[in-house]
Amino acid sequence: MAPLRTALYQGPSGVPSSVGDSLAALDAAARRASAAGARLLVTPEMYLTGYALGDAVPGLAEAADGPAAARVARIAAEHGLGIVYGYPERDGRDVFNSAQLIGPDGERLANYRKTHLFGDFERTWFTPGDDAVVQAEFDGVRIGLLICYDVEFPETVRAHALAGTELLAVPTALMRPYEFVPQTLVPARAYESQLHVAYANRCGPEGDFDFAGQSCLAGPDGAVRARAGATEELVVADADPELLRAVREETPYLEDRRPELYRSLG
Template sequence: MRIALLQTQDQPGSRGPAALDAAARDAAARGARLLVTPELSLTGYALEDPAEVAEPADGPAAAAVSRIAREHGVAVVYGYPEAGEDGAVHNAVRLVGPDGAALADYRKTHLYGTYEAEHYTPGTRLPVQAELDGLRLGLLICYDVEFPEAVRAHALAGTDLLLVPTALMRPYDTVATTLVPARAVESQLYVAYADRVGPEGAFDFAGLSCLAAPDGTVPVRADGRAPALLIGDVDPEVLRASRDRNPYLADRRPELYAH
């Protein structure tokens, strides 16, 4: 499966479904079947009050993204503040299929720092998965991937490609350069990691978006300086061969480290 990773630099007018439409058009023209965008890609990350722009999972923004996916024939993962049914606000992502149908919804389970803790309620469901073109896709958001337990939960549930919209900040570049590729190897899956880049409000984002493979390679990587649309291939044969060579899941002894 050919996928696209959108690395964005937030600027006035660069948010929302309209900006996503241009990226989806470009991704489809370059042969991508799936477009992965950063955390909170529809609104920007540095929001004074996410509740003011939060929408239900099936709100107007969802309808707009569904039309974009259907028009360009490309699946889309996008992030937004979700207005939950209980009045809570969640840092959420939705995966929409190339036909515009919603395939999966995920709420960030590990909130990062005081800003997120003050504005969002953590999700409670892992793993969240969907099927597309014969691959099992899984969803996490940013800080979630820094917990090996969260990624391992996906691996044990059969995730082949882990989609991680993110807003990694400087000076934590090592998460993108070292930890994300390590997660792909230790749990034997692909990790698609799409970040923001540059300053936004009080935050400075690291960029370094990448596709990390289970064989230890990083087929595509953006730099930490500019927006980009990366194109990479998720190869089921690489996945199968790597799992044969690296039987970490089969050789686990969970009775020794259950807690």
């Protein structure tokens, strides 16, 4: 099976002035990613609105099939690639910190609600999701979705691996001084659970936050195949299903587990 060429868009930096500006930047990034041969583009957490929203969150939240989703679908279809993007999702009275995967034909393939909320801001304005594993088939690769803090829990990544996820797309808003997460922890997660991790972070100052960048695509062998710096950037690398199978065969962590010994972990 051919590798899935994956682009990570780290940007734009700063607070977007409108969802329209974010969509215009997404269109430009999708054009560049498509020209580089990418089939999938992953963007940061809360990409459409920016992260530092304060009490503006409820007013900017949209349904998963709302107007912004329709515009992302048109961008995906125009450039012929899938797009993972973060956004605030409204469902009734609840607002979720969500990520959605749109296919290259504009079809909505998967929608994930962040299960592990980070800090007072997120716990004030968002409802945690209840579905740990959300997946979709894309170009013959099983893609799973997590958001930022979720990937820092080994249980969430392992749950994806056991459910067959091959590429884990992780829209992120990681602040300084936690650069060790993309530098050390994300490659370790990819290695220990034997999957590809596409970790797309925000960058630069935004309100009271200073985002660390360092977006990366880490492989199941622990190697990082693409790494962004600290500023706005688009990086592209391949997620190879054949590498995943070879690594799982060489070091069969998933098969050699003894879950009967871990029941006390809860």
